[in-house]
Amino acid sequence: MAAIIETRNLTKRYGKLNAVEDVTLTVEAGAIYGFVGPNGAGKTTTMRILTTLLQPTSGHAWVAGRSVTQDPRGVRRAIGYMPDFFGVYDDMKVWEYLDFFAACYEVPEAQRVGLVNDLLELVDLAHRKDDFVDTLSRGMQQRLCLARTLAHDPQVLILDEPASGLDPRARVEIRELLVELSRLGKTIFFSTHILADVAEICTEIGIVEAGRLVAHGTPEDMQRRLIPHRRINITLLGRVEEAKQALQATGLVTKVEEPGNGANGDGGRITLHVDFTGDDTGVADLLSKLVTLGIPVVHLSEDTRDLEEVFMRATKGIVS
Amino acid sequence: MTESTAPSAAPKRLGTLRERLLANPVTLKELRGRMRGTRAFVVLTVYLVLMSGFASLLYFAYAASTNVTSGPQGQIVGKIVFGGIVGIELFLVCFISPAFTAGAISGERERRTYDLLRTTLLPARSLVTGKLTSAASFIILLLLAAIPLQSLAFLLGGVAPEEVLIAQGILITTALAFGTVGVFFSALMRRTLGASVLTYTFALLSTLGLPLLLLTLVPITSVFYYNSPEPLVEALLIYGGGFLVAINPIATAVATEVILVQEHTAFYFTIPLNNGVTIPLISPWLIYIPFYLLLSAVLLILSIAIVRRVEK
Incomplete structure (x- = not known):
């Protein structure tokens, strides 16, 4: 399988602090890649570089074959990004929220009505279509944000802590959604603290610490290598x-x-x-x-x- | 959903103004939010009630002192009512426009929606112009809603059509310029509070600061002026003072009106120097409008560059 995300010696420094140091990784198309590490390990920084929000100090990164520094627009077309903390507009209805972001992804107006309905069905929010976004629960907002990342049918989903702050039921729902999306052909690159999620759904894992990728591979491989x-x-x-x-x-x-x-x-x-x-x-x-x-x-x-x-x-x- | 291919760029064509405005998703979203519920209705109503009250006050205050039903006196009242309404509108525009735009970009950062927008295909240009267009549209709605009030002055006479047109030009330019200043500081600063402070500092300096500067400068320049300076120095003093007048919205409106009454022109006139030579001058609004439109364009380009910049 071809690599859909690739980084080579990716480094990000803030003064003397190395937020990301010499990270070289590849994620194959169709994988569910769990990016695991303690707080401050560099997961979010790496994701912000991959999503074109942050310039690396050195090294290279490609998503869907496009350089994040040289073709940011091409990368944005290929990714759907959900940050760890995100806000919602308080004066927008659920369908308007998705319609707005679909328009931002240049989905033609004629396709948007059907698309919004499909996305709401997928994340099980069709019944809240006309409610205001800020009245949704945290879990629902998380699912809505996930639907938003799909508006332009991207190849890769980059999700920063998609299950953080959710109750167990909402966490399971998000996990099931990720598996469903993987079945639909999306590559999922997500960071998490919850190892049970990783064990349950990931086909590949990368463990980062202090900005460095300290281990990576399939869960089975890693177990074999690290635990005798x-x-x-x-x-x-x-x-x-x-x-x-x-x-x-x-x-x-x-x-x-x-x-x-x-x-x-x-x-x-x-x-x-x-x-x-x-x-x-x-x-x-x-x-x-x-x-x-x-x-x-x-x-x-x-x-x-x-x-x-x-x-x-x-x-x-x-x-x- | 997954069967569909990635959407291609929306076809570019020249549509109606409405279509072109609403083709920008940010404009549509902002206008929808701004006009939703009773908020816009209440703002518009309160604004018109205040303006009507002010116009009535002006009329009755002057009517109490003289007979104004017709004739030259009526024309004076017409001018006073019109000038009063435009003056208060100008003052309001100077301080309302920044309020609508000072949180335009920083608000997205504070709400944590900025990164969501930045990773879409939405160009920085569309984000900035969408925010400005929606705010400017609402301010222009307020200005248009006040035109019937201005037209009360037409019943009394004394207001020429060019005065009305120039007044609208100054008002719309001011709304656009001060709105752009708000957007610029909002893009520059991380927090809306900081952006608001800087935007209002600009508004205060340009409306009240410059008259204070003029008040300080006039006594100094008068010394030169009455000591029969070189014609070149005298001309430079006049042009310099004229430029300071022409970059202040209120001073521009007042000076344009004074020139219109005294020189009977809205465009070009001459004044004599101490040595009898006359020098040409133009009405301040002819400098004010291009100056502020240029400032708006520069700030708009800078705002887009700031939004486009990738964090380092």
């Missing part, structure tokens, strides 16, 4: 000692933890936390072996905290 083992949770109905022996016998298990003492769950369920160094095939073999031995396995899952561990290992807690 994976944490698997196996829930059994009994025969724990037998299961432990079987696990150790694989040679890929480095540690087995059994929290509590005996029946630690509902209905006599016992959960074992297993540090496993094998790959996906190894996990499948492990499960197969337990089942073959007749050990009553009721649940097997991989620990989602792994991404937090990836993040903690990749970053050192430095803020530029």
